[in-house]
Amino acid sequence: DQQVKQNSPSLSVQEGRISILNCDYTNSMFDYFLWYKKYPAEGPTFLISISSIKDKNEDGRFTVFLNKSAKHLSLHIVPSQPGDSAVYFCAASVWKTSYDKVIFGPGTSLSVIP
Amino acid sequence: SAVISQKPSRDICQRGTSLTIQCQVDSQVTMMFWYRQQPGQSLTLIATANQGSEATYESGFVIDKFPISRPNLTFSTLTVSNMSPEDSSIYLCSVERGAQETQYFGPGTRLLVL
Numbered sequence: 001d002q003q004v005k006q007n008s009p010s011l012s013v014q015e016g017r018i019s020i021l022n023c024d025y026t027n028s029m030f031d032y033f034l035w036y037k038k039y040p041a042e043g044p045t046f047l048i049s050i051s052s053i054k055d056k057n058e059d060g061r062f063t064v065f066l067n068k069s070a071k072h073l074s075l076h077i078v079p080s081q082p083g084d085s086a087v088y089f090c091a092a093s094v095w096k097t098s099y100d101k102v103i104f105g106p107g108t109s110l111s112v113i114p
Numbered sequence: 115s116a117v118i119s120q121k122p123s124r125d126i127c128q129r130g131t132s133l134t135i136q137c138q139v140d141s142q143v144t145m146m147f148w149y150r151q152q153p154g155q156s157l158t159l160i161a162t163a164n165q166g167s168e169a170t171y172e173s174g175f176v177i178d179k180f181p182i183s184r185p186n187l188t189f190s191t192l193t194v195s196n197m198s199p200e201d202s203s204i205y206l207c208s209v210e211r212g213a214q215e216t217q218y219f220g221p222g223t224r225l226l227v228l
Contacts, residue, residue, distance in 0.1 A: 032214060043206050043219035044157070046115070051214070089156065098164070099145050100215055104157040 004105040012111045019077040023090030030092035038087045080112045118220035126226045134193045135223045137207035142187035151204040197227045
């Protein structure tokens with residue numbers, strides 16, 4: 001049962017335009033959401049996060065929106081740059097007695113076209 | 115963030131053998147995590163490793179197949195035992211850092227089992 005879903009396996013965007021990556025989740029116990037970026041042959045890099053008590057978090061070109069009622073979050077990148085081309089993983093965490101268990105979505109491969 | 119290194123970065127192994135992957139962190143951490151990313155799939159948590167106690171394994175993963183050591187607060191090893199081609203994956207370690215205990219990842223170990 002996939003608790004974190006990213007229904008678009010890939011996305012192409014023109015340089016300078018907005019990239020919108022979407023993510024849906026099923027577990028209402030998730031209390032913290034994260035986006036990671038992964039380049040080939042590297043580990044995932046933390047990008048931005050949002051607590052379940054907020055609906056928006058912004059960091060430079062990156063903004064994450066959370067709609068708890070819809071169990072949906074999205075990552076906006078504006079303006080998109082060629083260096084943003086990577087696989088983006090949506091992740092959600094839930095407290096498990098002694099640690100935060102993080103569950104990852106399948107990823108969306110973003111290509112930013114110059 | 116955290117500086118995390120893994121050894122080896124990649125390896126090609128024969129069926130039936132075992133490989134031990136090392137993970138070193140630049141400062142002391144309580145919890146270390148081991149993940150697997152199979153080809154074309156997302157990251158899946160294998161186990162959490164707390165210094166001084168036995169690792170806690172997720173459903174579908176067992177200690178006999180993936181023994182973990184955590185001898186101190188900056189180091190951990192994951193062994194992939196009696197390997198088969200199905201074990202071909204990227205293996206990643208991660209640690210929690212910051213007020214939100216965000217997970218940060220190492221560069222990963224690419225394993226190919228022939």
